Amino acid sequence: MNDCRYICRYLRESRADFSTMVKRLLSKYRPKNVPVRLVFFGDVTDNVRYREELDVIRKEADIHFGDKLPVISYVAQKPLDGSGLVMEAHELKILQGETVEYKSLWTNFYVTVTSPHVKHLFLGGVMSDNLDESFSVQSYNVFDVVEKILQIENMPVHSIVRQWNYIEQITAFDGEHQHYQDFNDARSFFYNYSQWPEGYPAATGIGTACGGIVVDINAVYADDASINIDAIDNGWQIAAHAYSQGVLLGEKDPRFQNKTTPKFERAKRVKQEEYEIVYVSGTAAIRGEESLLGVGIEKQAQTTVENIDYLISRENMQKQGVPLFGSSYKLKNCRVYLKDVSFMEKARMVxxxxxxxxxSIFLLADVCRDELLIEIEGIASV
Structure with missing residues (x-):
């Protein structure tokens, strides 16, 4: 087996004028493969400034890349290593016979990588035009855009293999409605269009300081057996989409009888030719469906890592009935989300x-439950 064809790199810039930071990051970025996604993480706390800075990023990226523009996202999460701005670059090794195209629908840019039987789609920064709307309305608007682009590309909803969901003040309530629960109900409504034969996507649902609802997706679809896709469950945790009503907060969407669960798998493996990748979903210190309470940041960090290590272990995959291709998996990179700045040093040590x-990168972000202090996601390969 060769190394992963989906590569993730981090670039950091010290504090300066925002436009200067963006220009410096782009100027020192030297891609080794085709850039398909750039995610910027910055310390911004109000939506007016967020919109202004997002416009700066888009303008500078457009100048830098021209007609070969990767997908751009801006996430309102403060880097905790002292950087003023962090850029996460996703690159793809292009295989023989694949064609790269740069497309858009309205203000939403995306990239497709196509061969005779396989199509990869990279879409990101999808958000509502009006950040003053309710989080339910914003969520439905975002999924309307995702649905239209998938339809244009003749890709089913279940072709989504990895999804990042950035939710402003994720655990906050507007009256009886929790932001995260409103998002989950909209996601469930959208996902109901598909049967999900290979399981739901790997996903992260994480808080941001502002920016409303922002969604990024990776999707892949094959009309033959060129691609192997497997959902990976964790024997130590109840699947998120099987959670009981007791761990879900807020009022339900009237479209449903009950509050809907977070529709994602603990991980998703994608294999094409000799290349394998495992997308590890946002993972926290949860056993069964219950959070570890009162144990502190160090114990939660250790438990989270243990959950990930077991998730991608041969033992767990064998127990879950996931086909093995004769190799073990190792985490290559990760994002570490921390609920409070004061957790940084202890979490970093662990x-x-x-x-x-x-x-790794460390970011300030609310996790989807008030009692959870840390969440980790990443990419693993052979």
Whole structure:
């Protein structure tokens, strides 16, 4: 097996004028493969400034890349390593016979990579035009855009293999409605269009300081057996889409009888030719469906890493009935989301001890439950 064909890299810039930081990041970025996604993480706390800075990023990226523009997202999460701005670059190794195209629908840009039987789609930064609308309305608007682009590309909803869901003040309430629950109900409504034969996508639902609802997706679809896609469950955790009503908060959407569960798998593996990738969903210190309470940041960090390590272990895959291709998996990079700045040093010590060779970034973000102090996601390969 070769290494992963989907590569993730982090670039950091010290504090300066925002436009200067963006220009510096782009100027020192030297892609080794085709850039398909750029995610910027910055310390911004109000939507007016967020919109202004997003416009700066889009303008500078357009100048830099011209007609070969990767997908652009701006996430309102403060980098915790002292950087003024962090850029996460996703690159794809292009295989023989594949064609790369750069497309758009309205103000939504996306990239397709197509061969005779397989299509990859990279879409990101999908958000509502009006950030003052309710989070339910914003969520439905975002999924309307995703649906239209998938239809244009003749890709079913279940072709989504990885989804990032950035939700402003994720655990906050507007009256009886929790932002995260409103988003989950909209996602469930959208996902009901498909049967999901290979399981739901891997996903992260994480809080941001502002920006409303922002969604990024990776999708892949084959009309033959060129691609193997497997959902990976974790024997130590109840699947998120099987959670009981007791761990879901807020008023339900009137379209449903009950509050809907978060529709994602703990991980998703995609294999094409000799390349494999495992998308590890946002993972926290949850066993069964219950959070670890009162144990502190160090124990939650260690438990989260243990959950990930077991998730991608051969033992777990064998127990879950996931086909093995003769190799073991290792986390290559990760994002570490922390609920409070004060957790940084203790969390960093745990992560660097347990993952000494894993490239990581630390970000300030609310996790989807008030009692959870840390969440980790990443990409694993052989």
């Amino acid at each position: 992560i660097e001890r347990l993952y000494p060779d894993v490239e």
